[in-house]
Amino acid sequence: xxxxxxxxxxANAIIQNIWDTIKNYTLLNYEDFKENIKDLADTARxxxxxxxxxxSLYTKLLADFKSSNNDVKVILEKFKIDKKWLxxxxxx
Numbered sequence: 874x875x876x877x878x879x880x881x882x883x884a885n886a887i888i889q890n891i892w893d894t895i896k897n898y899t900l901l902n903y904e905d906f907k908e909n910i911k912d913l914a915d916t917a918r919x920x921x922x923x924x925x926x927x928x929s930l931y932t933k934l935l936a937d938f939k940s941s942n943n944d945v946k947v948i949l950e951k952f953k954i955d956k957k958w959l960x961x962x963x964x965x
Contacts, residue, residue: 880930887923894920 894916901909 876934880927880934883930884927887920887927891920891924 898913906913
């Protein structure tokens, strides 16, 4: 749910912004490029930072998911043990 409502839209927006920048970048002639090099570098840095933050968010979500998944596996194993114990108890 968090992925669909928060993480995915952020990632899509970042990709769209990078794509728009690339399209504009390719339209520049050499003189425009020279005049705007600082702005281009600042924009590239911002895109890099946002992509890095999004990657950190993905990593955190994945770690939380793996942790929850491991917790579920532990609980399921305990249920299996309890089920065997109950079955053995009923047989006596």
